[in-house]
Amino acid sequence: MDSGAFPVTIKRREVVAAVLPVQEHWLPMSNLDLLLPPLHFGIFFCYKNIERVSPESMAAVLKKSLAQVLVYFAPFAGEIVANGQGEPEILCNNRGVDFTHAYADVELKHIDFYKPDLSLHAKLVPLHMHALLTVQVTDLKCGGLFIGCTFDHRAADAHSANMFLTAWADIARSNPIKLLPSFRRSLFNPRRPPQPHKSLDELYAPLLQPPTAGNHCLLTSRIYYVQSDEIDRLQSQSSHKGTRKSKIESFSAFLWQTLASAADGSKAVKLGVVVDGRARLGNNKTTSLESYFGNVLSVPYVEASAGELQAAPLKAVADMVSACIATAATAQHFLALIDWVEVRRPKAAVARVYCKDERDEAAVVVSSGQRFPVRMLDFGWGGPDFGSYHFPWGGETGYVMPMPGPHGNGDWVVYMHLKERHLDLLEARAPHVFRPLSRNYLKFE
Known part of the structure; x- marks a missing residue:
């Protein structure tokens, strides 16, 4: 069937x-x-x-x-x-x-x-x-x-x-x-007077036309699992100079580089990384944002030519990812972003990485789902045997969400929403990393 x-x-x-x-x-x-x-x-x-x-x-x-x-x-x-x-x-x-x-x-x-x-x-x-x-x-x-x-x-x-x-x-x-x-x-009230930073013009743009949620003509969703030893290997290959890259930085760098691996060297490949501002803005007990309901996100992105990514070692690509994340990982970034929106209201705006250029090879956003509380979702008959995000958001910018695997052994489950040819490329170039999620792996026999 x-x-x-x-x-x-x-x-x-x-x-x-x-x-x-x-x-x-x-x-x-x-x-x-x-x-x-x-x-x-x-x-x-x-x-x-x-x-x-x-x-x-x-x-x-x-x-x-x-x-x-x-x-x-x-x-x-x-x-x-x-x-x-x-x-x-x-x-x-x-x-x-x-x-x-x-x-x-x-x-x-x-x-x-x-x-x-x-x-x-x-x-x-x-x-x-x-x-x-x-x-x-x-x-x-x-x-x-x-x-x-x-x-x-x-x-x-x-x-x-x-x-x-x-x-x-x-x-x-x-x-x-x-x-x-x-x-x-x-x-999240803006400052008086607002103090937006000009650099935000490079990360955000006017929203001309909202994406159509659920548009399946452009992108395809697939779910993979990545074994913990592969994640550790990527982290090891991404770290150098006495600094240890995070697992999400290492994974994002590998994904970005692999998407560029078969492209025309002059084509651009964009990588956005979702940064949660709660830890940046709520840095003491009086302003803890752990319980805040709403959106506290920024999406910085980095762009490089496919040729540059093909030639660079993974650790150099990971450095670029780390530098990208660092631009948004401060309270000042989020305060300036709040002010940036304020001076443009009521005109709508959106992260530029969502505005994929037709000349780009690919644009993808990675968002960490490592805090997905699957095991806590016990409604009285035990915790779930599996859970995942599902985000077919439309448009041409891809979306990738790694989250904890179901077995508690350090594996990841990765939801991916990309062009079909890019998904096929990832499976062909890195089958040891991107393994199709199967009933055998989930132990659903």
Whole structure:
């Protein structure tokens, strides 16, 4: 059977609102939120045979605890509405979350996670409809369970989504929420007068046309696993002069160089790296941003010709990646970015790496998912056996998200959204690194 040919039957569609009345209020977007176009990212996690709990009972637990957690995460039960200046704001009106309970006539071991466009997209990971959060709970033929969630990126980044998911699981098990969200937008107020830095003009640009989320004509999604010894080897090859590169820097350098390996030497290859500003801006107990709900991201990028990348040793490429990240890894960068947006409002802007030039060989953004809390997503029947992000965002800029593997042995699972020829290139040039995610590896036999 074709891995994506299984039927999915909708058992029930409904809207789940917060269990307690929520005072209707507006939550403005911070200047960092305003850098996100209308994009939606998916997160999914699945459980093997759950014999002691019926499908209807599991759906009831998930729905009840969702209604309870929305009391604390009111924005996810709201909607995004344009204000008088045409900018998006969140109306926290308890409209609710779009919630679907479905049945898929397939066993977990027969779902092809390597090619999620065919097996997961719009089948087990729901398309965004109207709500800021869309949830689909799917019973599987084998007695397993699949939970897919789609988030509006304008309201939340991956850190915020992770915080929500762990709180949802805590409530499902009748435990207190470990980290209550903060919505203090004043933490990101611009300075008076604003002090934007001219260098930001090289990293951000006016948003002329939003990308079309879910456009599959240009890019393809695949999921790989990378063994821990390969990650260690890349880190060793990237480090020199007594400085040890991080694993994400080393991996990004290798990816960047490999994408350039078969290109015309004059073509440009761009690499962006998502930097979370929470640790940079919240550097003491009074301004901790660990619990902040929203987007606190910057996407610096570096560009080089394919010929330059082909000729350089990996450690030199890793130095370029480190220098790129360093430009955004300071509080001053984020304060200047907040001010940069302020002086251009209400005109929308976006990271330049998303604006791929037709003459470029490739442009790709790497975002670390190492804090993806898969093992904490226990709703009362044990933690998931596997989980991943799914982010087919459209446009021509690729997206790569490495996250912890399911076996706790240091392996990575890597979601990749690139042109098909680039994915084929990675598999051909580095099959020892990029191994297609298989049911054998996941132990779904």
